[in-house]
Amino acid sequence: MSKPGQAAGAVPVLRADGPLLVFGGPYSNLEATEALLDEAARRGIPPARMLCTGDVVAYCADAVAVTEQMMRSGIAVVMGNCEQNLGTGADDCGCGFAEGTACDLLSRAWYAHATRSLAPAHRAWMRALPRRIDIDIAGLRLAAIHGGAAGGPGAINRFLFASAPEGTLAAELAATGADGVIAGHCGIPFTRVLARGVWHNAGAIGMPANDGTARVWCSLITPLDERRLRIEHVALRYDHARSAARMRAAGLPEGYAAALASGLWPSCDVLPPAERARRGQPLDPPAVTWSASGAAMGAAMGAAMGAADAPRLAG
Numbered sequence: 352m353s354k355p356g357q358a359a360g361a362v363p364v365l366r367a368d369g370p371l372l373v374f375g376g377p378y379s380n381l382e383a384t385e386a387l388l389d390e391a392a393r394r395g396i397p398p399a400r401m402l403c404t405g406d407v408v409a410y411c412a413d414a415v416a417v418t419e420q421m422m423r424s425g426i427a428v429v430m431g432n433c434e435q436n437l438g439t440g441a442d443d444c445g446c447g448f449a450e451g452t453a454c455d456l457l458s459r460a461w462y463a464h465a466t467r468s469l470a471p472a473h474r475a476w477m478r479a480l481p482r483r484i485d486i487d488i489a490g491l492r493l494a495a496i497h498g499g500a501a502g503g504p505g506a507i508n509r510f511l512f513a514s515a516p517e518g519t520l521a522a523e524l525a526a527t528g529a530d531g532v533i534a535g536h537c538g539i540p541f542t543r544v545l546a547r548g549v550w551h552n553a554g555a556i557g558m559p560a561n562d563g564t565a566r567v568w569c570s571l572i573t574p575l576d577e578r579r580l581r582i583e584h585v586a587l588r589y590d591h592a593r594s595a596a597r598m599r600a601a602g603l604p605e606g607y608a609a610a611l612a613s614g615l616w617p618s619c620d621v622l623p624p625a626e627r628a629r630r631g632q633p634l635d636p637p638a639v640t641w642s643a644s645g646a647a648m649g650a651a652m653g654a655a656m657g658a659a660d661a662p663r664l665a666g
C-alpha cells in the first residue's frame with residue numbers, strides 16, 4: 352500500500368491483484384482476531400491483501416494485545432470512530448449512541464477499560480490511521496471507509512445498514528467518487544448492488560451479527576476480470592468462551608460477554624426496524640458477482656450493473 356501523506360491529503364491506495372480479505376470491528380477480541388489471522392494464513396492471503404475497516408478496540412477485554420497485533424501485522428487499517436476518539440483522548444467512543452440508551456451506558460464501561468489500558472504509542476498509531484483507503488482491484492476503485500462519506504469527517508460514525516434506502520447509499524457512494532464502497536461500523540454484514548455501484552460491509556469479527564449464532568464475519572473480494580468482482584461473506588468460528596471469560600475477569604458488561612455466545616446484542620437501539628425484526632435469525636448473506644461498465648474511475652459516472660440475490664436469511 353502506498354503511504355499516507357505522500358502528498359498533502361493523498362488517500363493511500365491498496366492494489367489487490369488477488370483476493371482481498373476484508374474485516375471490520377476486531378473490538379479488542381483477541382481470540383477472534385487470531386482466528387481471522389489463521390483464516391488468512393489458511394487461504395494463503397498475505398497481510399498486503401487484507402483490509403480492516405476500523406474499530407480495532409471496543410467491547411472486549413484485550414485492547415492492547417489486539418492493537419499491537421494490528422500495528423505489527425502490516426494490514427491496512429481504516430480509522431474507526433473508536434480509534435478517532437481513543438487516539439485523541441475523547442470522553443466517549445463516538446459510536447453515535449443516543450445519550451442514556453443501553454448502548455450508551457454499556458459503552459462507557461469498555462471505553463473506560465480501553466482508556467486505562469492503552470499507552471501513548473497505541474494512541475499515536477490510532478491518530479495516524481487514514482480515514483479512507485482506496486482499493487485498486489480489477490480496474491475498479493473501491494473506497495474503504497468506516498461509516499459514511501457524505502458531509503466529511505463527521506460521517507465516521509454513520510450507521511448504514513442493509514435496509515438503508517438506495518438513495519441514501521447512492522449519495523454516500525457519490526460523495527466518495529469511487530466505483531463502490533467498503534464500509535464498517537454497523538456490525539452486520541451485507542452487500543448491496545446499486546444502480547450505479549456497489550456497497551459492501553464485511554461485518555465485524557469481534558462481536559456476532561445479532562443473528563442468534565456465535566459466528567463472526569469477514570469477507571473476500573476477488574477480482575474476476577476487468578471491472579468484475581466476486582464478493583463473498585465468510586463466517587468464522589472461534590473460542591468465544593475464552594473471550595467472554597476474559598471480559599468477565601476484566602469486569603466488563605455482562606451483556607456483551609453473553610452476546611459472544613448467544614449471538615444476540617444486549618441492545619438494539621441503533622438498529623432500523625428491518626434489522627431489529629431479524630434479530631436471532633441466522634444470517635446467510637449470498638455471494639455477489641458484480642460487473643461495472645462505463646463508470647469512470649474516481650468520477651462516479653457511468654452505468655453499473657450487478658447480479659445478486661436479495662440478502663437472505665437461513666433457517
Ligand SMILES: [Fe+2]
Binds near residue numbers: 406431432497508537
Ligand atoms: Fe464504529
